[in-house]
Amino acid sequence: MATIYEVAALAGVSPATVSRVFNGNTVSEEKQRLVRDAAQQLGFTPNKTARRLRKQSSEIICLLVPDIENPFFTALARGVEDRAQESGFSVVLCNTDDDPAKELRYLQIAASEQMAGVILSPASDEVDLGAIASLGRPVVAVDRTTPYPVDAVKIDNRAAGVAATTALVDAGFRRIACIAGPAGIEETEDRYLGWKQVVTARKTVVRDGFLQHANFRVDGGRAAMNALLKLAQPPDAVVTTNNLMAIGALQALHENGIDPEGFGVAVLGELPYLLPPPVSVVQVRLPARHLGRTAASMLLERIGGDTQPLRTVVLRAEIARPPLSL
């Protein structure tokens, strides 16, 4: 790897001039040409590390998600990466597994690596953004919000919950249960409130036990669905507040020999490649990729020095019925 000094020597100018050529400062036509020729000849690429040390910032953004194996976050990551790429930024991807300790570790790495900014889907309300914040690096919360004063992009979860539940009511179901995520997580809370709003307003039947809390994974959804089916007076439809739990719920229905065509299922999120699509499954499509793209745009604006007041962008989910499987 050629350095700026070698280029300078070959071009017969000072290193400072070489730097100026590549950073758009005032250099005469003449020397510009000399420098560019020399650089070309040596295959010179500026050493990013040296630049970073001097400039105290890099072109890397850090993306922290709970689990990249969840298709929702995969799509989100893809959106972030696409947008970052357009501006010449790279993305470091980290899985927190919803573990605050892992999250903290990664945030410290982000700080000590001089990463330009962080996009994160916080594992808990107690995220410690201290290290990042003290460096003045921008942070954008995505999908979930935090108590810290940072920009955020989220989905209108309540509206999504309302849409999903309404679709089931409109389809004629009257005993609609809800499988929500872990209690206390804002995201889930809002979605379940959407359900509650509709079942209350539309005067459907709601029994004790119609609200189930589960972890966000397939096994959680399955267990919750089994619990619902064991009720003395089980529901005839269910709203699940994320994609993986829906898979679990459908599995449970299948295992219990219940025809999904007669049992209403509404999902907040998309079922990946489901086929053949059970017609009674309502999917509310969460714009994950768009979420990522928007978050990246906001972060890049801040990195660029934008100082406008904090923003929270809320994206609306759209309903898709019957589900599209590409």
Add this chain to the structure above:
Amino acid sequence: MATIYEVAALAGVSPATVSRVFNGNTVSEEKQRLVRDAAQQLGFTPNKTARRLRKQSSEIICLLVPDIENPFFTALARGVEDRAQESGFSVVLCNTDDDPAKELRYLQIAASEQMAGVILSPASDEVDLGAIASLGRPVVAVDRTTPYPVDAVKIDNRAAGVAATTALVDAGFRRIACIAGPAGIEETEDRYLGWKQVVTARKTVVRDGFLQHANFRVDGGRAAMNALLKLAQPPDAVVTTNNLMAIGALQALHENGIDPEGFGVAVLGELPYLLPPPVSVVQVRLPARHLGRTAASMLLERIGGDTQPLRTVVLRAEIARPPLSL
């Protein structure tokens, strides 16, 4: 962010001593304590960028995959990340979209960012590893191999093709077609050879048109399946050489009103969360996560200075029937 100089000043020692404390060199008990106390007090974290500039290498590995939205690569990425994490490395994830230009751009970034090494699933045979190689950074090819002399981890694709096809023969199918990936890609070539070997040896019926080439995506699989169904004497079963094409094939079957229970389908790869599982679908599980983990291990060994001869690790796929959906 406190620097090594501030720590040194507070502890009353030289910066060199502070560095030695954190790099395991000979420092007296006494000063060790002083330094650690001072570091603690100031919340000192070594600046990775400065270290990297000096040491000419970082603790970041670069992972290049065609498309992170393909669950196979997601699982692979997860494997890489988990292993990297254990050794304190971070992973930068890049999507090449099978575009050699994008791939090259990322490889150059990896070089100029002093990344410790690269794991890649090459977009084509013409990968240009020049920049990386000249820096002496290790590279591990994953899933596909390259003409360059680098370590590789791959799947025994031919054996996987054999296993899938054999399963169909054993299930009684006699007119088995194959939907392979784009011609000329090693990975696909081997899988299709597995199919060919079995259909030849087991004397099943093979017609012109039973071998279809398609892109690796859902639409490719669907188109290929439709073409197969339009044959004068269509097959009664099909082997698809990746997961996405299988989805497309199943969709085509569904659209044509063909009961997948009576039509044999074997997939090289896993169908994500498929439910209810069509019983006649044979899945050969490709150990994607393990692939990633192994690649990361090999890369880390090389980064650690291992100079043993080049290795190619071949992982055996295992058959799963009926498919497990978690």
Add this chain to the structure above:
DNA sequence: AAAGTGCAAGAAATCGATTTCGTCAAGCAC
């Protein structure tokens, strides 16, 4: 006691860019 050995630890060089500062010359006004 003189010379040799070992080791802790400070001083200073180093990695490769960016950026401040200063110099010099050209251009312009009066």
Add this chain to the structure above:
DNA sequence: GTGCTTGACGAAATCGATTTCTTGCACTTT
């Protein structure tokens, strides 16, 4: 012609760690 501004550009400082050199002291060895 003198004084002032302006722009190109080189010299040198800087970012924050690591590492090589060097020094000085304690401890052997003969």
